[in-house]
Amino acid sequence: MWGPATFDFGVIYYVYPGADFIAPIVGPDLDYFEFKAGVSGEVIKNLSAGATVFYSPDYFGETGSAWTVEETLA
Numbered sequence: 001m002w003g004p005a006t007f008d009f010g011v012i013y014y015v016y017p018g019a020d021f022i023a024p025i026v027g028p029d030l031d032y033f034e035f036k037a038g039v040s041g042e043v044i045k046n047l048s049a050g051a052t053v054f055y056s057p058d059y060f061g062e063t064g065s066a067w068t069v070e071e072t073l074a
Contacts, residue, residue, distance in 0.1 A: 007038065012036060028063075032059055033056065038053070053070075
């Protein structure tokens, strides 16, 4: 925590068992990982907001890098 803000960092690895391809002979490798960074906090009494950014340098199916943004308001 830093003042009213709460931070969340992580690394996520996605594994698809049984979907083992021998790239590039059969198809792309489906397993991939992504980095996660988020922040949230109470903006006014009883109202919290947050945002999380995900980045993968080699997204699902070897389709290249990908950025995803998730926002919350509760």
